[in-house]
Amino acid sequence: MIYNNLLYLITVIIIFSTGSIPDAPQIPFTAALIIFLAKGGAYHYLLHHAYSKGRVSNDKQYFAIEQKFSLLAIFIFAIDVYLLDIKYYFSFLSLNENLPVLLSLGGLALFFFYLSLLWLAARKNYRGIFGRHYSAKEFVINNIKFNLPIVLPWLIINFIADFLKILPFPLTKMLASSEWGEPILLLLFFLLLAVIFPVLIKNLWNCQTMPDGPARAHMEEFCRQQNFRYTDIMLWPLYEGKMLTAGVMGLSKRYRYLLITPALLEALTPYEIEAVLAHEIGHVKKHHLQLYLLLFLGFGLVASLIASPLLYLLLNSNFFYHIINATRIDPEAALTFWGVAPMFVIMVVYFRYIFGFFMRNFERQADTQVFKALGDSTPLISSLEKIAWLSGNIRDKPSWHHFGIGQRVDFLEKCSRNKSLIARHDRKIYGSLILFIVLLAFSGGIIWNMPMELDDEANIKFVEAVLQQKSHREPNKAIWHRLTGDLKQELDKDAESLAAYEKALALEPDNPETLNNLAWLLITAGDPTVPDPERALFLAVQSSSLRPTAGHILDTLAAAYWANNMLKEALETEDKAIGYDPTNHIFYRRQMKFFLDNKWPADLEGWSRQK
Secondary structure (H helix, E strand, O other), X not given: OHHHHHHHHHHHHHHHHHOOOOOOOOOOHHHHHHHHHHHHHHHHHXXXXXXXXXXXXXXXXXXXXXXXXXXXXXXXXXXHXXXXXXXXXXXXXXXXXXXXXXXXXXXXXXXXXXXXXXXXXXHHHXXXXXXXXXXXXXXXXXXHHHHHHHHHHHHHHHHHHHHHHHOOOHHHHHHHHOOOHHHHHHHHHHHHHHHHHHHHHHHHOOOEEOOOOHHHHHHHHHHHHOOOOOOEEEEOOOOOOOOOOEEEEOOOHHHOEEEEOHHHHHHOOHHHHHHHHHHHHHHHHOOHHHHHHHHHHHHHHHHHHHHHHHHHHHHOOHHHHHHHHHHOOXXXXXXXXXXXXXXXXXXXXXXXXXXXXXXXXXXXXXXXXHHHHHOOOHHHHHHHHHHHHHOOXXXXXXXXXXXXXHHHHHHHHHHHHOOHHHHHHHHHHHHHHHHHHHHHHHHHHHXXXXXXXXXXXXXXXXXXXXXXXXXXXXXXXXXXHHHHHHHHHHOOOHHHHHHHHHHHHHHOOOOHHHHHHHHHHHHHOOOOOOOOHHHHHHHHHHHXXXXXXXXHHHHHHHHHHHHOOOXXXXXXXHHHHHHHOHHHHHHHHHHHHHHHHOOOOOOOOOOHHHO
């Protein structure tokens, strides 16, 4: 379940991280609230129906239903992000974008709310199957603590990065935002994590020091014989200690813990416990914990390498814009969705096939440690067979992160007959790791050197699509019509620009920027049906009266004077512009020279683009 929960929470983080914060929600608040409550009510009803009396009688059914409804929780969480714009309503949490990690924490809290509904519905069945009664509050808190170690590293590193950005020191800002600073920060974080995280996990999982006695003394003696150093041996109360499993955590010897569940201690003989310990020691001696960190970092690198080409392909794809226009989906939401969907597929493929490949083979490699420790695989085989039988005859059950128990037993038996298979398996793992790193570096080099800069046409297409949808959804907001007018003027679509400016002006008659930009269009338009110098002068005068010290507005007024054969006024106005905006004096003097050398209408191609 730990590995499945890892994938679930990584998926949730990707969904929330890539969802954009819109200027306004797609659906009115009342409608969104109704959908949110109806969706939550339906989820609550389905949960209680699934966990109703008699439907769940064993741990297999319990975990199967938990998995199904965890996936459903991810789906309804995605609806909250992409359809109901939950980030818009949670945006205040970021404290004016000073601490975006608080917004992420709010998103995770919402997902844990859905999981809490799941846990509350499952509580009575849990008591019947695992024999432990919890109050509703205790049960939810324990489940959150069980899952917290998965998301805590991500939250901590984001908090550190956000905090460094708001500190009043240039070095910390540079460290947090530069290309080289982020990898350094990530490396330092993982070094810290390797030291303190095992201590944190054992407390969150309520692990207790294994009491003194013959069983502990036997385990300690075996670890001394294997020259294996650790901090403590802990009883792991996973599902009330009834799960048959063991584990090891901690990169540092000083903060390394052996974990074992009470059920496993009870089920196995001392010799079989030695075999299980040999397996866990094998993980440490083969440096699997360090390699897991490498593989996690590999996923981060894969995701970052793919993000830029994906964005490039989307924004240069006509099909993407056809979908937007046909469905009237918000372009930013569409870009987010089409960016996240492939990323989700990549995540599943990476963890299921690449990460899963190494996990399965690391487990098999750890199994072979029993030959070095005990010289014989018989006790480990008998341990695995007991675990399979006591867990509900799961010997032949496949697993994406372990080989099936039957497959592990078969391999150990083959190695007993032919010890060369052990070295061959080691070579397979290390060769695969080298190939993985080489392919990662090679792919990264290719993508890094690919020309991924978006051309002007792609940028313009996206901006045009955004403005089209904004104008459609908020027709009474003048800003969208004015920006559309600006874009159309830039594209020399003068008639469309005029229509957009007229809509903006009708909504905001006293907006100086709209007045200014429309006046400029009426002077410089190449479409013979658009120019109107007399109206341009009227609008430019209005604009300058509202913002009399703005250099660019005075320049438009000067151009309007010139277009109406009022050269003296034009030159005087450009002089005023220089006085108010001296940093652009070269541009204004060039304008004055143009006025002196030309009469309206002149060849304005090139000149109008200077504005």
